[in-house]
Amino acid sequence: MQSALTPAGIQASRILDLWHLTLAVCCVVFAAILLACLIAMMRAPRANRATPADLSAVGHREPRVRFWVVAATGVSTFLLFGLVLADVLTDRALSRLPVDNALRIEMTGYQWWWQVRYANDGDAPGFTLANELHVPVGRPVVVSLKAADVIHTFWVPNLHGKKDMIPGRDATIEFRADKAGVYRGQCAEFCGYEHALMAFQVIADPPAQYEAWAARQRQPSIAPSDDIAVRGRDVFMSQDCARCHTVRGTEAQGTIGPDLTHVGSRQFIAAGTLSNNRGNLAGWIVDPRALKPGTVMPPTRLPPADLQALLVWMETLK
Amino acid sequence: MSEAPLTDGPHASPEVRDALAKTWSDPPGFIGMLSAVNHKTIARRFIVTTFVFFVLAGLLALAMRTQLARPDQRLIGPNLYNELFTMHGTTMMFLFAVPVMQAVAAYLVPLMIGARSIAFPRMNAYAYWVFLFGGLLLFAALAVNTAPNTGWFSYVPLAGPDYSPNKGTDIWAQMITFTELSGLLEAVVLITTIFKLRAPGMSLNRMPLFVWATLVTQFMVIFAMPAVMLCSTALILDRLVGTHFYNPAKGGDVLLWQHLFWFFGHPEVYLIFIPPLGFISSIIPTFARRPIFGYPAMVLSLIATAFLAFGLWVHHMFATNIPELGKSFFTAASLMIAIPSAIQIFCWIGTLWTGKLNLRVPLLFVLAFFFILVMGGMTGIMVASVPLDLQVHDTYFVVAHLHYVLLGGAVFPLFGAFFYWFPKFAGRLLDERLGKWQFWLFFIGFNVTFFPMHLLGLEGMPRRVWTYPHGMGWDGMNFTATIGAYMIALSVLLFIVNVVKTMRSDERAAADPWGAGTLEWSVPSPPPPHNFDAIPVVHGRDPLWEPSAQPAFVAGLAADAREVLVTSVLDAQPDHRPMFPTPSLWPFASAVATTILFIGSIYTPWAIVWASLPVAVAMIGWFWPSRGENRLAVARERRP
Numbered sequence: 024m025q026s027a028l029t030p031a032g033i034q035a036s037r038i039l040d041l042w043h044l045t046l047a048v049c050c051v052v053f054a055a056i057l058l059a060c061l062i063a064m065m066r067a068p069r070a071n072r073a074t075p076a077d078l079s080a081v082g083h084r085e086p087r088v089r090f091w092v093v094a095a096t097g098v099s100t101f102l103l104f105g106l107v108l109a110d111v112l113t114d115r116a117l118s119r120l121p122v123d124n125a126l127r128i129e130m131t132g133y134q135w136w137w138q139v140r141y142a143n144d145g146d147a148p149g150f151t152l153a154n155e156l157h158v159p160v161g162r163p164v165v166v167s168l169k170a171a172d173v174i175h176t177f178w179v180p181n182l183h184g185k186k187d188m189i190p191g192r193d194a195t196i197e198f199r200a201d202k203a204g205v206y207r208g209q210c211a212e213f214c215g216y217e218h219a220l221m222a223f224q225v226i227a228d229p230p231a232q233y234e235a236w237a238a239r240q241r242q243p244s245i246a247p248s249d250d251i252a253v254r255g256r257d258v259f260m261s262q263d264c265a266r267c268h269t270v271r272g273t274e275a276q277g278t279i280g281p282d283l284t285h286v287g288s289r290q291f292i293a294a295g296t297l298s299n300n301r302g303n304l305a306g307w308i309v310d311p312r313a314l315k316p317g318t319v320m321p322p323t324r325l326p327p328a329d330l331q332a333l334l335v336w337m338e339t340l341k
Numbered sequence: 342m343s344e345a346p347l348t349d350g351p352h353a354s355p356e357v358r359d360a361l362a363k364t365w366s367d368p369p370g371f372i373g374m375l376s377a378v379n380h381k382t383i384a385r386r387f388i389v390t391t392f393v394f395f396v397l398a399g400l401l402a403l404a405m406r407t408q409l410a411r412p413d414q415r416l417i418g419p420n421l422y423n424e425l426f427t428m429h430g431t432t433m434m435f436l437f438a439v440p441v442m443q444a445v446a447a448y449l450v451p452l453m454i455g456a457r458s459i460a461f462p463r464m465n466a467y468a469y470w471v472f473l474f475g476g477l478l479l480f481a482a483l484a485v486n487t488a489p490n491t492g493w494f495s496y497v498p499l500a501g502p503d504y505s506p507n508k509g510t511d512i513w514a515q516m517i518t519f520t521e522l523s524g525l526l527e528a529v530v531l532i533t534t535i536f537k538l539r540a541p542g543m544s545l546n547r548m549p550l551f552v553w554a555t556l557v558t559q560f561m562v563i564f565a566m567p568a569v570m571l572c573s574t575a576l577i578l579d580r581l582v583g584t585h586f587y588n589p590a591k592g593g594d595v596l597l598w599q600h601l602f603w604f605f606g607h608p609e610v611y612l613i614f615i616p617p618l619g620f621i622s623s624i625i626p627t628f629a630r631r632p633i634f635g636y637p638a639m640v641l642s643l644i645a646t647a648f649l650a651f652g653l654w655v656h657h658m659f660a661t662n663i664p665e666l667g668k669s670f671f672t673a674a675s676l677m678i679a680i681p682s683a684i685q686i687f688c689w690i691g692t693l694w695t696g697k698l699n700l701r702v703p704l705l706f707v708l709a710f711f712f713i714l715v716m717g718g719m720t721g722i723m724v725a726s727v728p729l730d731l732q733v734h735d736t737y738f739v740v741a742h743l744h745y746v747l748l749g750g751a752v753f754p755l756f757g758a759f760f761y762w763f764p765k766f767a768g769r770l771l772d773e774r775l776g777k778w779q780f781w782l783f784f785i786g787f788n789v790t791f792f793p794m795h796l797l798g799l800e801g802m803p804r805r806v807w808t809y810p811h812g813m814g815w816d817g818m819n820f821t822a823t824i825g826a827y828m829i830a831l832s833v834l835l836f837i838v839n840v841v842k843t844m845r846s847d848e849r850a851a852a853d854p855w856g857a858g859t860l861e862w863s864v865p866s867p868p869p870p871h872n873f874d875a876i877p878v879v880h881g882r883d884p885l886w887e888p889s890a891q892p893a894f895v896a897g898l899a900a901d902a903r904e905v906l907v908t909s910v911l912d913a914q915p916d917h918r919p920m921f922p923t924p925s926l927w928p929f930a931s932a933v934a935t936t937i938l939f940i941g942s943i944y945t946p947w948a949i950v951w952a953s954l955p956v957a958v959a960m961i962g963w964f965w966p967s968r969g970e971n972r973l974a975v976a977r978e979r980r981p
Contacts, residue, residue, distance in 0.1 A: 024813075025800070025801035025813060026799065026800045026801050026814075027732040027733070027799050027800075027801065028799050028800065035732075037728070038728045038729060038731065038732055041726065041728050041729060042723075042729055042732075045722065045723055045726065045729060046723075049719035049720075049722060050719075052719070053715055053716060053719050056686065056690070056711065056715050057712065057715070059690050059694075060690055060693070060708065060711050062694075063690055063693040063694040064693065064698065064708070066694070067629070067693060067694065067695075067696055067697060067698045068697045068698070069697065069698055069699070069700070070630045070696075070697035070698060070699045071699050071856075072699060072854065072855050072856035073856060074630045074697055074699065074856070075630070076626075076630050076631055076632070076856070076858060076883070076886040077630055077631040077695075077697070078631070078883075078886060078887065080631065080632060080695075081632060081881070081882075081887070085634060085691075085695070088634055088635075088691040088694065088695060089635075091687070091691065092634075092635060092638075092684070092687040092688055092691055095683070095687045096680065096683060096684050096687060099679070099680065099683045100680055103676045103677070103679060103680065103722075106676060106722065106726070107672060107673050107676055110669075110672050110726040110727060110728065110729075111669050111672070113726075113728045114665060114668070114669065114672075114727045114728050115665075117728055117731075118665055134504075172498070172503075172504060173496075173498050173499040173504050174496055174498070174499065174595065176660060176735060178735075178803070180732060180801045183731070184660070184728065184730075184731020184732045184734075185660045185732070185734060185735065186660055186662070186731075187660045187661045189595050189596065189661060189662070190498055190589050190595055191589025191590070191594070191595055192589075192595070192596070192661075192662055193662070194661075194662035207801070209801070209803055210803070211660075211735040211736065211803045211804075212496070212660075212735060213423075213491075213492050213496070213499070213735075213804070213805040214499060215423075215491075215499055215504060216419050216420060216423065217419055218419075218423075218803075218805060218806060218807075219419065219805075219806035219807045219808050219809065220808075296810075316418055316419055316420075317419055317420070
């Protein structure tokens with residue numbers, strides 16, 4: 024689920040091919056050098072400190088040793104040139120992935136979570152969510168990368184290598200998922216306190232399934248249907264939650280924290296740290312810093328009934 | 342003063358020898374300790390200090406490995422963990438790896454080139470004190486809980502004023518100023534020593550390869566270290582004075598930091614790696630009982646490595662958005678640097694192949710180099726490739742790679758060097774049996790620790806994470822790595838035990854216990870304060886192996902004054918004989934004043950203004966000529 028050795032897209036498999044080639048060349052050279060060392064050690068006679076130093080080479084050439092050193096250097100240089108060529112060709116192929124008709128997403132790194140904005144797709148409007156990326160299998164994806172505070176790095180090893188998100192600079196990464204599945208990504212550039220707990224999911228679905236998901240995401244949140252959910256929504260609006268979070272379709276329009284319009288549909292909360300279930304969500308709301316020390320989210324003490332209502336409402340936000 | 346001046350020479354009386362020893366000794370007592378300028382005294386302190394930092398940084402690493410032994414562990418929280426890896430990297434790079442190589446060179450180079458002293462002995466002492474105070478500052482910060490926590494590379498904006506408001510980063514940046522000042526001064530000292538103080542006859546093409554390696558390295562120091570002083574100073578200005586060098590909102594650039602830092606940071610790897618190439622080129626001939634094969638190729642390889650090292654810093658930045666073509670250039674340059682290293686490895690194998698082997702502990706450490714460094718070189722070829730680096734950059738693969746290169750390329754040969762030259766450092770031979778235990782524990786422990794990290798990186802584990810979730814497939818390899826880390830710790834402990842045990846024994850080493858061929862083995866172990874009773878004349882590359890030729894010595898330098906022989910740069914022809922400075926408290930006082938300036942400037946920019954006064958006073962004291970010395974010098978002048 025987070026490995027460069029099991030690629031699920033064309034970019035990652037191109038890199039893996041280059042990896043196999045480089046590994047093979049390096050192993051052969053490594054073995055040859057060790058073997059030469061070993062033979063040298065086995066064949067050389069033993070000596071001690073009193074053995075007179077052999078000065079026969081002083082002022083003379085040693086043509087045999089010289090031949091082998093020159094030959095070994097020549098072979099190494101030749102192999103290195105081959106590897107440079109393979110590197111450059113792979114690099115070109117990576118940067119020339121056809122991206123007509125690509126799905127365009129903008130991702131912004133925050134300390135320590137990810138904001139995901141889908142651009143308009145044809146006539147369909149864009150939408151925003153957090154810490155989760157859904158992509159259709161077989162369609163190229165162009166992610167433009169931004170950083171809100173410090174440098175972060177976008178990295179989903181099963182799909183592609185990394186790309187830095189640097190404040191004040193624009194970058195994009197292009198990839199294509201060729202196999203359906205869930206792939207984990209993680210911030211790779213040290214970004215402070217909770218660098219370790221800054222992950223996200225890429226969910227590659229068959230195109231029809233993806234379209235259905237995207238259509239749901241474009242909708243505003245579902246209006247609460249029963250009393251307890253209504254109460255939960257009111258708790259959300261009356262506490263500090265709405266100051267930082269947006270829930271489209273309500274008056275909560277905060278932009279400091281993740282968009283929670285469809286939080287109930289996500290697999291994880293707290294940037295890939297906790298699986299999304301009622302217990303974890305409750306713990307996260309009451310005391311987030313116990314679960315993810317250093318997080319910006321403040322603790323919120325709620326009476327048990329209010330907390331229950333809030334959780335019920337949030338679970339309906341599918 | 343005296344009517345017939347006391348002069349040295351090959352057949353000098355014991356009286357002359359005593360006078361020489363007395364002249365070149367450091368004064369006794371506590372004040373004498375602070376005034377010492379003898380290169381062996383200073384270098385010994387320097388080596389011990391860097392070794393203490395090595396052990397401290399190793400303990401920090403052990404704490405990190407303990408935290409990472411199991412998933413979701415909470416022994417160490419994120420803040421402390423970030424401090425630990427920052428301190429580990431910073432200490433190993435700035436307080437151990439680069440300075441220890443300079444320290445060993447400051448001890449050995451004068452002995453290898455037949456000199457009585459290092460050039461600028463007071464500056465050498467000053468460089469040590471500055472280094473010591475810089476290192477103490479960093480660890481004092483850890484002790485009072487304001488250690489830096491933004492990594493040894495301190496990338497902005499994370500290390501900038503907005504995201505690291507505490508003093509830790511300021512202390513980090515000023516520690517850079519301390520250590521780089523010390524490093525630059527040592528470079529000047531060593532280059533001058535090598536160029537001007539070689540024994541007559543030791544032309545450049547007869548210099549031992551370790552001296553060549555030192556020379557090349559110190560030139561790299563002079564070109565690389567200003568870049569990091571520049572970028573850390575700009576960081577301090579951003580943090581303390583409100584400049585915007587790195588603030589994109591005000592027209593600064595975040596990538597500027599990375600370019601400047603790695604323009605230093607990559608050559609730094611070679612500052613650490615080239616001196617050990619010199620250790621190896623000293624150890625292999627002695628234990629293969631023949632001169633090195635391919636001396637000219639070795640020298641040219643060292644120089645080529647030094648040049649190429651400045652052309653590959655961008656391979657630390659492949660994941661940024663710099664243009665493709667530029668990246669391909671840096672891939673090619675990074676692969677090219679493998680060629681000079683390969684040439685040296687092939688020449689060493691050629692030397693071993695045609696030699697007769699005396700398999701002792703120093704040689705074991707060198708043979709480990711062949712395994713570990715070559716593997717690190719292979720992974721280096723991988724991280725030099727843009728596509729592969731995009732996957733493995735900032736993962737445990739790179740952690741594995743850099744430890745294979747730095748431990749295999751520097752620490753293993755360094756331990757070999759400690760075993761080899763210990764008689765010269767301390768007059769005794771280290772215990773061979775304990776040495777073998779240490780070697781095997783270190784070798785196995787090292788591979789157990791770092792080999793699994795290659796796989797961890799490929800399996801997606803990023804660097805600099807204080808914890809990781811269960812179920813990623815990383816648990817077993819992390820646990821293995823932690824076991825290996827404890828094995829390494831045990832092996833270092835064995836080394837310390839070995840040193841303590843040896844220092845307590847009465848058994849003294851002979852002048853030349855290995856049957857080696859270079860000049861340092863012609864003097865007693867440990868060498869007397871003046872190193873050589875008479876300055877040797879050199880007729881070949883391995884003077885102790887080659888049949889003696891005449892003249893064997895020069896005579897006539899003062900025995901009762903610090904007179905040295907200066908020779909020409911290329912052919913080491915005798916040139917003139919200046920007087921060298923005597924022990925003095927002023928370098929220490931200047932270092933204290935400098936420390937006040939540097940630390941003060943963390944808190945207020947006015948410290949630069951006011952604290953420069955004591956620095957000026959101390960340095961005036963330092964350079965004030967003494968009447969006695971003047972008189973001595975005038976008395977020795979001979980007019981044509």
